[in-house]
Amino acid sequence: MIDAATHQMTVTDHGQTVMTFTAGFGKPGFRTPTGTFHVLGKDAVITMTSCSANITCNPRNPNYYDLVVHWAVRLTGSGLFVHAAPWDPAIGRADSSHGCIHLSTEDAHRFYDFSRVGDTVIVKNAGGLVGGPSGP
Template identity: 45%
Template sequence: MQMDTFSPADGSTVGVAMPVSIVFSKAVATSARAAVEQQLKVTTSVPVTGAWHWFSGTRVDWRPQNFWPSGTKVNVDADLTGVSDGNGRVGTRTYHHGFTIGADTETKVSVPDHTMQVYRDGALVKTMPIDAGSSTFPTWGGTMAVLDKQPEVRMTSCSVGITCDKNNSNFYDLTLPWDVHLTDTGTYVHYSTGDPNPGRGEGSHGCIHLSMSNAEWFYNYVQPGDPVTVTGTSRAKADPQNGYADFNLTWAQWTAGSALQH
């Protein structure tokens, strides 16, 4: 039994909505998940109530009941040596990750108001005009933790399943700057050349558009794990597995996904 990915990275500093997320290279059988979960230890510098949640045989996340307290030191130890995955494989090593919860930076997007507000430690820092998704391609709702960010990303309508037909009015193939990544399905906060002055536009294909200066500011201000909460969209809350949208589950729904609860 081996891990494919283990997030956050050892030694990193992340935002208050960042879960611990473990992806195994091969599936853990349902019958073995409780024994595996018992070997996954999370310790924190301040008391935090949290639990593991199995999304599948290959992915299990740990999140606190509420957002992390800023400044918390977190250690995750996974002693899987000799532990069976229930499918004929046995763990051969121990994993350790330590990370720190950084500043409490929370972003709130109101689709109907075309605004995005950024808060630090509960105080409003900046309000910016935005355009979110259109009625045809609405932005995901709920809370999504920042996955990563890149100074430039090539975005194509084909890669996200909108259209590969260059003659279609929804076709696009653009390389755009200041990209803050929110979902695995391709939601970003960024600047778009097709919407250079957002605030009352007709809407995007699901991304959140900022002006060039605001996009650069936001890119430099946020870090992975910072929560971005979208309200007023016609689309449902993002699936918790679509990136790190773990806080879109209630606490009761979350704890029901622990193998030790049954």
């Protein structure tokens, strides 16, 4: 369960809490979608760009990004991930992503190693719509 209201991610296994992380979410205009998702895949390293996320291909646009991202767990085909965001000093305090769920590198690595394709991930209180723009 990932709760945008508390900026907490709680990982359970057979009903028992096994990990709790501080998380970051999408900023205004790029809200993380609320809903029930399933892990579609995992990438230890992936390049994420605002162009591939259909946000902007213009490097002068403030929402432009071209980042190498570690420990990415994919939740949607349109680009919603839980991933490491070492560039984000506001994890747990302010929402600054383009829709993805930010974790510290250590926490993202732990979640990446623990999660399996098909696992259920519930995001609540985030306010975004599934299928909207999404990225780091």
